[in-house]
Amino acid sequence: MTQAPTAPPTYTHQQKMATLVGVLLALFLAALDQTVVSTATPEIIKELQFKTSWITWLTTAYLVTSTATLPIWGKLSDLYGRRRIVMTGVVLFTLASMLCGLAQDPTQLVLYRALQGLGSAAIFSTAFAVVGDIFTPQERPKYQGFFGAVFGLSSVVGPYAGGLLTDFISWRWVFYINVPIAIVALWFMITKMPPLKTSRGGKIDYVGGVLLITAVVPLLLALTLAPDTYAWGSPQIIGMFALALVSLILFIMQERRTAEPIVDLGLFKDRTYSITAVAAFLLGAAFLGTIVFLPLFMVNVLGVSATSAGAALTPLTLGVVAGNILSGQLVARIGKYKPVLLGSLVLLLVGYLILVFTLHPDETQFSIISKLVLLGIGLGPSIPLYTQLMINTAPRNKIGMASSSATFLRQMGSTIGVAILGTVFASSLTHQFESKVVPLVPKEMQSQFVGQKGAPREGSSEAAGFDEKKLIQDAHRKFEDQRTLAKAALIDNKPEAMKAFARNPQIPAQFKETLASGRVAPEARPFLKAAYDDTLRSLDAVEKDTTASIHKVGVAYKTAWTDAIRGIFEVGLIVVILGMIVTALIPEVPFQKQQGPQAPPVMD
Known part of the structure; x- marks a missing residue:
């Protein structure tokens, strides 16, 4: 039996950097998959002949397993060591x-996508915890920017x-490409990474694990399937929500x-943590609300392709990376998290305000891109800094639990947020179409616009399109056909054209x-020439x-889409304001006063 040392082990700079490289490669592996698969989805659907009702399951299967098992993997990494769990995940x-x-x-x-989700959960739940294990609270902010850079790089390259x-x-x-990256990551972990194992034993709470899964899985399924597959008030959705609620109560x-416990509720007694x-x-x-809804605006209002949208x-992603790196350096320099977080949220608030008050149908793509940079810089620090705050507050032997809980809460926030925003958006877009578009459309075409909905799914930019340029070109082509027919019938007097033109109900008797x-009798030609001029x-x-x-x-049409998406940003603005208020309430814990290591990591 291993004896717990009285002080946490120290690692050489080489050990720390090699461990960091291995974990970042594993993180890149999982993050890259989220973006690279979306591009290949149309071809996958075509070749494997997916039914329409099955398409969303490509994302849903991965989302459900990766989110539901995050806390479980975090607990396992606390019990059996980070290296063992992250390698299992890879x-x-x-x-x-x-x-x-x-x-x-x-x-x-x-x-197999569901199995991928299980592996990604093990990676995501452990990655931030490794930073907590090998670096001191003073060092952590310097390296947390690398994690944001990995997400940013995967978003651009994927x-x-x-x-x-x-x-x-x-x-x-797009799946086989993961293999060489995984081999390199595993080599670093096997040869360079210490076990990072806690000094005490323990066992997993199997009952809690089952209850957690039965609480999270139905909730995620309900949020994913409503309202497109089932209505919010349908027995299926209500049943899933009921099962999730009962399971959550039993889990607590x-x-x-x-x-x-898989999730130590005692951690939430700490005001900073909670x-x-x-x-x-x-x-x-x-x-996630920004990432999902802005492409819809660009496709339906600006008229760019889904790929271009x-x-x-990319500027949003680069802004996130810059925000990650700069915020880490600032925190390391001033020794406090809260001022940096509040400063970034002010930038985010300004970005949302600009979108709310300046978004209009005549927006240019460059204008949108410039606004996205500010949003990215404001959003960037929120990913790692909140996680590091929770890690710094937790005892050392519960760092994995704290890290996975932060990731779990962020993903649940994204899923629930997109579900709520999607419902709000669909309702708003329907109202906008019925009040602004339908009255202008001929009765025989109104069915195409009544009840127009556009609630998107994550990673989707599909929506009903209105190609004004194409419609005008098609109309012009039809009028040109009419002019050609009129000339053939009334000027050239071609028999077939004359008979076809005679079937026009607007031709005088x-x-x-x-x-x-x-x-045509010769004396009738001048009259037909005059009729041709009138027709033109x-x-x-x-x-x-x-x-x-x-x-x-x-x-x-563009105004309806713009107003509906502006409404989404108005809701997002409220969420950011709430986030600022909550962040302002976080007690500032200077690095030197943070909780010392308990049951520090030891070598096997």
């Missing part, structure tokens, strides 16, 4: 990636890598009485008989009115 993730690449039907791929692999090799390689009761947890949840909702988020016969003037006037009507509908 092996699971890599095995699942290979199986995804070999999948032959939708069922197989969805199941879509392009996924597109290149899918277009030039096969969609299956179990965690209070067990000796080895308030930081609430702030992490709120900022999770604000973060996704690429336009005195001309119908002549045109229908396909023959009439067609020109009608085309002008039609073009104006299409443009008017197009303006109303």
